[in-house]
Amino acid sequence: MxxxxxxxxxxxxxxxxxxxxxxxxxxxxxxxxxxxxxxxxxxxxxxxxxxxxxxxxxxxxxxxxxxxxxxxxxxxxxxxxxxxxxxxxxxxxxxxxxxxxxxxxxxxxxxxxxxxxxxxxxxxxxxxxxxxxxxxxxxxxxxxxxxxxxxxxxxxxxxxxxxxxxxxxxxxxxxxxxxxxxxxxxxxxxxxxxxxxxxxxxxxxRNTPLSNFAVCSAISHMQNMSGLDAAYAEAMVAGIVNTQDAAKDRLDAFARGTAHKIAPD
Structure with a gap:
């Protein structure tokens, strides 16, 4: 390549x-x-x-x-x-x-x-x-x-x-x-x-690369699956992405109340 x-x-x-x-x-x-x-x-x-x-x-x-x-x-x-x-x-x-x-x-x-x-x-x-x-x-x-x-x-x-x-x-x-x-x-x-x-x-x-990878790859793959297979795949991807080290600082910021607030402008 x-x-x-x-x-x-x-x-x-x-x-x-x-x-x-x-x-x-x-x-x-x-x-x-x-x-x-x-x-x-x-x-x-x-x-x-x-x-x-x-x-x-x-x-x-x-x-x-x-x-x-x-x-x-x-x-x-x-x-x-x-x-x-x-x-x-x-x-x-x-x-x-x-x-x-x-x-x-x-x-x-x-x-x-x-x-x-x-x-x-x-x-x-x-x-x-x-x-x-x-x-x-x-x-x-x-x-x-x-x-x-x-x-x-x-x-x-x-x-x-x-x-x-x-x-x-x-x-x-x-x-x-x-x-x-x-x-x-x-x-x-x-x-x-x-x-x-x-x-x-x-x-x-600004998102973590692993989160972007999941959003920009896994969702498309899941649309090609049966509902049951997609549910299993989603759980597997979430298990990997939601425990990534790169998100720990962001989760800590949320716990401290210093994270960016999700609200309308």
């Missing part, structure tokens, strides 16, 4: 600040940050390396006015792939997005402009999504003679429900503004999605 200093990136930018906040940037603005095969491989490399790099949280952002327009249709049209070749490509997309969702680092997506098709698949693999006033969401595959292949059928219904996803694919319906937040496509709508995403990343990074 390559470390972050060994990665050779063309379509992504990667920076990690002194607080352990990593910023991963989609860097194909001229293509509306469409995802070609090379970008998918770079995402796999970056999100494989980050968990062991000392990073505490990740901001996922994009250059230009759009977050991501999805599958690079020009590359796809020219490649003339066989069904088996495209299936293997789809599995690489799943690998990339599973690395984001399950690796145990908080990933906050700063959204703007188009978040459509594979761009929505990418965004839905993040743990928190922050949209700005320009953001719109869509799944236009149905109008283009295509079908989703990077996890939309798994993650998008978990956010908005099956019926809304089917509607988006059949009719080309777009979501934006307050409606997008109301249905669950984003958790925050702000003027500056990147500033808000960075603030949320810094908040998340």
């Amino acid at each position: 390559l470390g972050i200093s060994e990665l050779r990136l063309t379509n992504l930018l990667l920076a990690v600040d002194d607080d352990g906040i990593a910023t991963v940037t989609l860097n194909r603005a001229a293509k509306r940050n469409a995802l070609d095969a090379e970008t998918i491989e770079e995402l796999i490399g970056v999100f494989t390396a980050l968990p062991s790099s000392g990073a505490r949280a990740v901001v996922l952002r994009a250059e230009g006015p759009h977050f991501c327009a999805g599958l690079d249709l020009v590359e796809h049209g020219r490649a003339e792939r066989t069904p088996a070749e495209f299936m293997r490509l789809c599995l690489r997309w799943h690998e990339a997005f599973n690395k984001i969702e399950y690796a145990g680092l908080p990933v906050i997506a700063a959204l703007k402009g188009a978040v459509v098709g594979g761009g929505l698949e990418l965004a839905s693999s993040a743990h928190i999504r922050v949209m700005d006033e320009t953001t719109y969401f869509g799944l236009p595959e149905g109008q283009r003679g295509l079908f989703t292949g990077g996890g939309a059928t798994i993650r998008v219904p978990a956010l908005i429900g099956k019926a809304r996803m089917v509607d988006m694919m059949l009719t080309g319906r777009l979501y934006s503004g307050d409606e997008a937040v109301a249905v669950g496509l984003a958790q925050y709508r702000v003027r500056d999605s990147e500033a808000k995403a960075l603030d949320l990343a810094r908040q998340s990074a």
Whole structure:
């Protein structure tokens, strides 16, 4: 496995600040940050390396006015792939997005402009999504003679429900503004999605790494289990996390009454 200093990136930018906040940037603005095969491989490399790099949280952002327009249709049209070749490509997309969702680092997506098709698949693999006033969401595959292949059928219904996803694919319906937040496509709508995403990343990074690992990995795994199995897994994770040495000072502060109070601002 390559470390972050060994990665050779063309379509992504990667920076990690002194607080352990990593910023991963989609860097194909001229293509509306469409995802070609090379970008998918770079995402796999970056999100494989980050968990062991000392990073505490990740901001996922994009250059230009759009977050991501999805599958690079020009590359796809020219490649003339066989069904088996495209299936293997789809599995690489799943690998990339599973690395984001399950690796145990908080990933906050700063959204703007188009978040459509594979761009929505990418965004839905993040743990928190922050949209700005320009953001719109869509799944236009149905109008283009295509079908989703990077996890939309798994993650998008978990956010908005099956019926809304089917509607988006059949009719080309777009979501934006307050409606997008109301249905669950984003958790925050702000003027500056990147500033808000960075603030949320810094908040998340103040948690203990083991707690964040559980929140950003175990919950997703438990959603794939039966209720009985999930209950057992939850108890096991709680047994490990809730007895960690790194939490002792925080528990002592609570006992002394000096801990941060959980109350509305």
